[in-house]
Amino acid sequence: MNKKCFVSWSGGKDSCLALYRAIESGYEPRKLLTMFSLESGISSAHRLDENIFRAQAEAIGVESIIGRAEFNDYENVFVSYIKLFKKQGINYGIFGDIDLEEHRQWEEKVCEKASITALLPLWKINRRDIVKEFINLGFKAKIAVVDITSLDTKFLGQDLSLSLIKEIENCGADACGENGEYHTVVYDGPIFKKSIKLNFGTEAIPIGEKWAHIKIQL
DSSP, rough: OOOOEEOOSSSSSSHHHHHHHHHHHTTTEEEEEEEEETTTTSSSTTTTOOOHHHHHHHHHHHHEEEEEEGGGHHHHHHHHHHHHHHHHTOOOEOOOOOOOOHHHHHHHHHHTTTEEEOOOOOTTTTHHHHHHHHHHHOOOEEEEEEEETTGGGGTTOOOOOOHHHHHHHTTTTTOOTTTTTEEEEEESTOOOOOOOOOOEEEEEETTTTEEEEEEEEE
């Protein structure tokens, strides 16, 4: 059975754990697809440069594909890429969403346009259990972005750990950051052939009035 798949890849913990679970279920990842904003030139939510995604893909051993789109053309560009994947024999798309129904509906809709089946390996799993599984499996990730209305900028650049998750929850934020409280960048773990060496800045950089990120370089 052909179980070749692409992964909707954010560079963070949820897409990474979804990839891990897909591999464990016998799927064969062929592409890591990351969408970039033409307006900003970086990945939208996680604020990561292209070279970070290339390094992750190389460490995992899967090809990185960078899609670029303006906000209003995002869906059309995404579909155009996965239609190309379908022509290359890829039949499945892996997504890291957990329980937001509108996200699942969108993913199923765009995949249907390309005759690809959308799979969500983390769907309806308890949010805290997901982040605990990620950490207990040995994955390593640092916080790259925070919603400053929920979390202090002191969390930027910190490694995810069970104790840090408890601190995040004590702030009233979701353990998994599923409401957008924080975003991560993964740099090592059981599907990585080598650890990625990341260098972090020392200052929080504002993103509008609600967000802050930290500069990350290889």
